[in-house]
Amino acid sequence: MDPTKKTLQPYVTGSSVLAIKYNEGIIVAADTLGSYGSLARFTDLQRMSKVTNHTLIGGSGDISDLQQIQKTVESLILENTGFKKDEEPLTPKEIQQYISRVMYNRRSRFDPLWNHIIVAGYQNNESFLGAVDIFGTFYEDNTIASGFGAYFAQPLLRKGYKEDLTKDEAIDLIKTCLKVLFYRDARTINKFQIAEVSEGGITISDPFELETHWEIADWQEGHL
C-alpha cells in the first residue's frame, strides 16, 4: 500500500491580504500574484471572492487550497439557498465558523489547508471582520493582515485605525500598507485589487498599480 501523502509545503502561493473596518463597512486588499517559490509565476490571480451578497473571503497561502475552500463555501451557500422563500442567508460569522471547522478538521488529520483566510461581511447594519488560520484558529479584529502583512502592515493599520475612519482614509491607509509590502516583501507585485464590503453590497476593483520610487534604493543596505 502506498503511504498517505500530505501537503508538506505550499506550491503556488499568494502573499498578504489586508483588511480594515471603516465607519460604513470594510476595505480588503491583496495583490494579484501567484508565486511558484520565488518565481512570479501567475500575475493575474484574484485572491478575493464574493461568496454571498454580504460576505467576501480573501486568502493567503496555497492557491489551490484557497480555490478548494472557495468551492466548498460556494456549495455550502448553494445548499442553504433555493426553494425556501424569505430565508435568511448565512451570516459572515457563520461562514467564518464553518471555514474554521474545515481548517481544524484538516489540521487534525495532519494535512492542513495551507491558508490564512480573511472573512469580511456587512449584514443587518453591522460589519464583520474576522480570520481563520491554517490550524482553524479564528478571531475578529478591526484590522487584519495575513502573511508577511502580519508583520509589516498590521502595526501600521492599528496605528491608523480609529472608530470613525472614513472610506477615503481607509483606502489611503491600505494603499500605504500595500506599498510598504511591495517594497519589502519579495513575493509581491505592483498589481493590486481593493474590495469594498458595505451596505450597498460587495465590489472588487479592477487591478491597478501604485506609484513607486526606487531612486533611494541605492542607500538601502543590501540592495543591489
Added chain:
Amino acid sequence: MFRTQYDSDVTTFSPQGRLHQIEYAMEAVKQGSTAIGLKSETHAIVVTLLRSSSDLSSYQQKIFKVDENIGIAIAGLTADARVLLKYMQNETLNHKYVFESPMSVEKLVSQIADKSQIHTQRYGKRPYGVGLLVIGHDKSGVHLFETSPSGNYFNYYAQAIGSRAQSAKTYLEKNFENFKKLSLDDLIFHGLTAIKESSSKEVLTKDNCSVGIVGVDTPFKFLEKDKLEKFLERVQPQDDLDDMDLNNDNQMNID
C-alpha cells in the same frame, strides 16, 4: 385483514392513484391524543392533552425539547417520535458546532420532511406513524410547523393534530387573527381553551395537560405545574367543574 389488494406495500399505487400505507400512517396521527400549537409575534407554544395507559401508570409525555430554541409536540406513535427527536437533537447540536449559531427552524423541519419522504418510497420501509408540531425561534422570527408521515410540512399561525383536533381547530380558526399581538399569558390561555374544546368530557388537570413555550429571549421551557394550575382555574371556572363532576358521578356509580 386488507382493505384492498394495494395496501400491503408502501410503494404500490392503487388504481385511484393513492398510497394506502401512507394514508394509514396519517391515520395513526389522528389516533394520538390532541396536540395544538399557536404563536404570536414574540412567542410560540404547544399544548397537549396527555394519556396514560392505565390508572396505575404515569401520563405519557408528549412535548420534548430539541434545543434551546426549538421544541416539539407529538401525536401518533411515541416510539417513532423518539427516533425523530433524537435525530433533531443531533442535527441542531451539529449545526451549533459547525456554525456557532442556533439552527433555523424551517431548515430542521425540511430535513425531517426529507427523512420521512424516504420512508414513503423505499421498499421494505414503513412511514413514521407520527405527526409533529414544531415550535421555534430563529433569526427570521417565531415559527410553528406541522410535519406529517407523508413527507409534507406546513407553516402555521395555529394548528391542532391528533384525535378530536377538529374541535380545537374550529376554536383556533375563530380566534387566530388576534393571536399576533397577544402576550404570552393570553396565548397560553387561548391554547388551553382550545385544547379544552377537544377534551370533551375530560377535566383538564395539571397532570393531564402540558404546555411548552419558546420565544424571543425565551429559551424552550415547560410551563411550571403551579402556574399551569392557575391558568386551568381561569379556563375551567369552578362552577362549570361542579356541573361536570355531577355528570361524571352519574356515570361512575358502578361500584
